[in-house]
Amino acid sequence: MLLEISGFSKHFGGLAAVSNVDLNLEEGEIRGIIGPNGSGKSTLFNLISGVYQPEPGGTMFFDGENVTGLQPHEIARRGIARTFQMLRIFAQMTVLENLLVGHHCHTHYGTPSAIVGRKAVWEEERRVRSEMMDLLAFIGLADYARMPAGELSGGQRRLLALGRAMAMRPKLLMLDEPAAGLSPVNVDKLLDTVMALKERYGLTVIIIEHILKVVMDTCDVVSVLEHGEKIAEGPPAAIKDDHRVIEAYLGKEMDDAEVRAYLRSS
Amino acid sequence: MTDPMTDETAPVTEGAMMRATPVRHLAPWLVGLAVMVPLPWVAFNDYQRYLLDLILINVILAVGLNIVKGFAGQVTVGHVALMAIGAYTSAVLTTKFGAPFWFALPGAMLMTAVAGAIVGIPSFRLEGAYLALATLGLAESVRIFISATDYLGASVGYSDIPPPSLFGMPLNSFRSYYFVVMPLAVAGVYFSFCMLRSNIGRAFKALREDPLAAAASGINVRKYKSLAFIVSALYAGCAGSLAAHMSPGFLHPNSYTLVEMVTVLLMVVLGGIGHVWGGIIGAIIVTIIYDLTREYYQYQLLIFGLVIVLTVMFMPTGIGGIIDRYLVNRGFAAIRKARKDAA
Numbered sequence: 001m002l003l004e005i006s007g008f009s010k011h012f013g014g015l016a017a018v019s020n021v022d023l024n025l026e027e028g029e030i031r032g033i034i035g036p037n038g039s040g041k042s043t044l045f046n047l048i049s050g051v052y053q054p055e056p057g058g059t060m061f062f063d064g065e066n067v068t069g070l071q072p073h074e075i076a077r078r079g080i081a082r083t084f085q086m087l088r089i090f091a092q093m094t095v096l097e098n099l100l101v102g103h104h105c106h107t108h109y110g111t112p113s114a115i116v117g118r119k120a121v122w123e124e125e126r127r128v129r130s131e132m133m134d135l136l137a138f139i140g141l142a143d144y145a146r147m148p149a150g151e152l153s154g155g156q157r158r159l160l161a162l163g164r165a166m167a168m169r170p171k172l173l174m175l176d177e178p179a180a181g182l183s184p185v186n187v188d189k190l191l192d193t194v195m196a197l198k199e200r201y202g203l204t205v206i207i208i209e210h211i212l213k214v215v216m217d218t219c220d221v222v223s224v225l226e227h228g229e230k231i232a233e234g235p236p237a238a239i240k241d242d243h244r245v246i247e248a249y250l251g252k253e254m255d256d257a258e259v260r261a262y263l264r265s266s
Numbered sequence: 267m268t269d270p271m272t273d274e275t276a277p278v279t280e281g282a283m284m285r286a287t288p289v290r291h292l293a294p295w296l297v298g299l300a301v302m303v304p305l306p307w308v309a310f311n312d313y314q315r316y317l318l319d320l321i322l323i324n325v326i327l328a329v330g331l332n333i334v335k336g337f338a339g340q341v342t343v344g345h346v347a348l349m350a351i352g353a354y355t356s357a358v359l360t361t362k363f364g365a366p367f368w369f370a371l372p373g374a375m376l377m378t379a380v381a382g383a384i385v386g387i388p389s390f391r392l393e394g395a396y397l398a399l400a401t402l403g404l405a406e407s408v409r410i411f412i413s414a415t416d417y418l419g420a421s422v423g424y425s426d427i428p429p430p431s432l433f434g435m436p437l438n439s440f441r442s443y444y445f446v447v448m449p450l451a452v453a454g455v456y457f458s459f460c461m462l463r464s465n466i467g468r469a470f471k472a473l474r475e476d477p478l479a480a481a482a483s484g485i486n487v488r489k490y491k492s493l494a495f496i497v498s499a500l501y502a503g504c505a506g507s508l509a510a511h512m513s514p515g516f517l518h519p520n521s522y523t524l525v526e527m528v529t530v531l532l533m534v535v536l537g538g539i540g541h542v543w544g545g546i547i548g549a550i551i552v553t554i555i556y557d558l559t560r561e562y563y564q565y566q567l568l569i570f571g572l573v574i575v576l577t578v579m580f581m582p583t584g585i586g587g588i589i590d591r592y593l594v595n596r597g598f599a600a601i602r603k604a605r606k607d608a609a
Contacts, residue, residue, distance in 0.1 A: 049482055076484035088479035092540070093471055100465070101472045105484030107465045111493070117460030122291060125464065146597050168484060 001061070002027040002204050003172060008047050008058040010040075010228075017043040019228045025172070030198070030205045032219030032236070034212070036248055040228040041208045042085060045176055049082045050075040063171065077105045081170035083161045085177050085208075091150030095141055098149050098160055099132040102167030132167060138200075139163045139193055155186045159193065166197055173197075174206045179214055187211065191218055212263060216240065224248065299452050306441040315440035321553045322444075322451040323508050328533040328545035329458045330501020335531075336540040337462060338494035339474025341398045343527050344385045347405035348499045350522040352378040352506025354418055357427045357517055367430030367511055374510075375503035382499020389491050405527065413519040427515035438513050447508055454501060455546060461497070462542050470494055471540060525567050529556060532570050535577050538586020547585050 003025040010018045018040040025031055033041050046052045048060065050072040059068045062078055070078075081102075090098050107128075109121045136142045139159045144152060149160055158178060165173055178194065179187040191214060198205055209215050215222055216236040224232040224239060226248040232239055239245055246259050309315045331345045356374035359365040365373065388400040413421040429438040430446055437443050461467055469490045472480035477487050510517055529552060537548025552570075559566055577584060583591070 051478065051482075071486075072478075072481035073484050073486045076482055082482055084479065084482075088476045088482075090472055090475040090479065092475055093468070097468055097471070101468050101480070101485070102483050104465055104469060104472075109464070111466060114464035114466050115457050115461045115497075117291070117456070117464075121460070121464055143601055147594060164483065 001025065002063060003048075004059075004061040005048070006059055008044065008060070009055045010043055010047055010052055011055065016228045018047060018225075021225070021228070021230050023223065023230075025204055025206070027171075027204055028202065029220045030207065030218055032215035032222040033206060033208045033225065034210070034215055034222060034239075034245075034249075035225035039225040039248075041225055042176060043228075044225070045082060045174055045206075045208065048075075048174065049080060073105075076168060079169070079171035080174065081165035081168040081172070082174040083165050083176055083178060085180065087157055087161045089149045089152075089157055089160050089164065092148055094146050095149050095152065095160060096129065096132060096136065096145040098164050099135060099167040100128065102164040103128055103132060103169075106169060135163055135167060138197075139166075155182055155190075158182065158190060162190075162193065162197075166201070169201070170203065172204045172206070174208075176208050177210060178207065179209060179211055187214065194218075216263075295452070295456055299449070302448055302452065305448075306444045312440055315444065317554070317557055319440055319443055319447050319512060320557070321550055322447045323505050323512070324530070324533065324549040324553045325451050325546050326454045326501050326508070327505035327530055328537065328549040329455055330498040330505070330545075331530055332534050332537070332539070332541075332545035333458060333462070333470070333501070334494045334498035336534055336538075336544055337467060337470035337474065338491060339470075339540075340386075340389050340491065340494060341394055342385065342389075342401040342495070343398050343524075343531070344401035344405035344408075345498070345502055345530055346522045346527045347408040348378050348382055348385065348502035349506035349509070350408055350412060350519070351381045352503030353510040353517050354412060354424065354506075355503070356507035357424050357510045358418070360428055360511070361424075361426065367428070367507075370511075371504065371507045374507040375500050378499045378503025378506065379496050382495045382502070383492060385499070386492050386495030389495065390488055402524075405522075406524075409519050409522050412522075419517070421519060423516055423518040425514075425516045427510050427517065429511055429513060429515060440513065443512055447512075450504060450508065454504065458501075458545075459542055466490070466493070467542075474540065528567060528570050528574070532574050532577075534584075535574055536584055538584030538588075538590075539582075541584065541586025541590065543589075544584055544586040551585075 001024055003023065005021065005023040008018055008021045008023075009016070021040075021044060023044075033044065035041050043052065047054050047058075050070050053069055054060070059066065061067065062080065065078070067075060067078060090101060093101070107124070109118070109124055114121050133142060133145060136145055139162060141152075141156060141159055141163065144156065149157070152160060162175070162178065175194070179190055182190060194205065195218070197203065207215065207219065219236055221233065222236050222239045223230055224242070224245045226244075231244045231248060232242045234242070240263055305318060306315050309318055327345070327349060334340050334342055352374040355377040356367075356370040359370040359373050360367060385401055385404055389397055392400055412418050418424060429436050429443065431437060437446055462470070469480065469485045472483065472485055473487050473490055481487050533548030533552045534545055535548070536551060537546065538544035556566070559569065581588065
């Protein structure tokens with residue numbers, strides 16, 4: 001088990017955003033998380049990445065280590081990288097700098113040697129920059145390395161957000177709606193990039209996604225959230241036919257044939 | 267004095283990446299130092315030499331403020347208070363305890379760093395205008411404390427601060443004092459360059475742009491906020507101490523009011539927030555203008571305030587930003603040309 005979460009809960013005021021969710025991930029799997037808007041998917045991501053602290057009773061083990069209640073940067077250091085729904089790229093920094101920030105916790109030199117500008121610092125900077133250029137080339141943004149990230153197009157920003165997460169050399173990559181707002185062709189391109197990265201670096205991936213095709217095509221296991229609770233979990237084929245899932249997504253009024261037609265078309 | 271490795275104009279090639287050898291990295295700084303040595307003799311009169319010293323002290327101050335304000339994006343208006351702490355610490359150490367300047371300077375910097383760390387604490391919870399208010403409160407209380415404390419000369423001022431002496435020779439002329447200030451300014455600028463172009467500078471910029479995304483990238487936000495405040499306080503302490511020991515060796519709490527804060531802020535804003543050259547360009551321009559307009563002092567704050575507003579409205583990235591913009595556009599043009607040629 002790479003990631004073992006049990007009993008995660010988070011309330012905002014009286015509202016249970018996430019309640020008593022368990023999540024177990026095998027190494028190398030691609031997990032999809034689906035659910036209607038407001039079902040707690042992003043809150044679950046924020047709990048895993050340390051942005052929110054889980055309420056007492058929840059525990060999280062990553063790679064055999066208890067990482068419950070750690071700060072976001074401590075979680076990141078242990079190899080959990082995430083992207084944000086709103087991307088949150090550093091718009092005024094260059095594309096290359098965005099990746100270098102992602103690489104931050106793998107820096108070997110200390111603060112004092114950086115301040116006095118020791119030779120080792122310059123050598124490492126040079127090496128890391130060329131590594132990050134390789135990564136940029138891999139995701140297809142090498143031409144834009146020195147441009148401010150804010151000047152990239154929407155699709156390129158999504159790639160950059162992915163690249164910044166990959167610069168952390170994570171074991172677990174969490175993607176929060178990576179394909180939102182992309183045209184079908186670009187969705188496929190992005191997924192190809194994700195799959196290529198997964199193969200190249202041996203990642204485990206969690207994807208939150210509304211485009212069901214993405215989840216059904218790429219994920220090994222899908223977990224379904226509704227009102228903060230996990231209502232179903234299983235391989236995509238089984239999830240497709242699960243009545244509770246169909247209800248959560250589409251309401252009760254449709255009959256099965258219509259639902260299947262809808263799922264096929266989306 | 268661009269360093270070859272991160273020179274933004276350099277094309278992204280293996281060759282450009284390989285150029286950074288330590289000798290080439292240090293050489294521009296040594297050239298810069300050599301160019302600055304004869305400046306006091308180039309100056310026409312003592313007034314210009316005084317201005318030269320003042321510019322360099324302001325460079326140190328502005329470079330420090332640029333670290334915390336420009337790079338780390340923490341809106342602090344307490345910077346002159348830190349300078350005051352540095353100045354008075356240095357003054358007290360030399361006059362009341364008989365310490366030589368060479369001990370008083372690091373002492374003042376240390377004291378200011380501690381104060382800087384305290385000023386930085388509100389930044390853990392506050393942002394933007396709220397942080398500005400909190401730091402303003404701290405700054406004003408420092409000034410009022412000084413003007414109410416007889417030990418520190420109260421509102422009469424603190425006088426007879428000795429100039430530094432080297433081998434028994436007092437460095438009390440503006441020309442000899444230049445050789446105390448100048449190496450410190452060059453060293454200060456050098457350190458800020460090294461720091462801001464390493465992962466520390468990138469961490470500062472990241473937490474300015476988006477603290478949450480910075481944390482998710484493995485950056486310890488509190489650590490780097492504190493670091494920014496402490497380092498910039500070291501600069502302020504150094505500038506304060508240098509200002510205290512410059513002839514005529516007199517300090518007054520009125521030198522650390524909001525007006526002075528606006529002036530320092532103007533240096534950073536005009537020079538370019540978050541630009542490694544920002545503080546330096548701004549300090550030179552603003553110090554000269556400040557001195558030229560001294561006889562119209564009642565309008566100075568009005569003018570500076572207007573310039574800040576206009577800069578923020580029409581030139582938000584300052585002079586340094588305009589230079590950057592030019593280089594970026596040139597980079598875009600190069601890509602377009604390369605694509606055209608390939609097609």
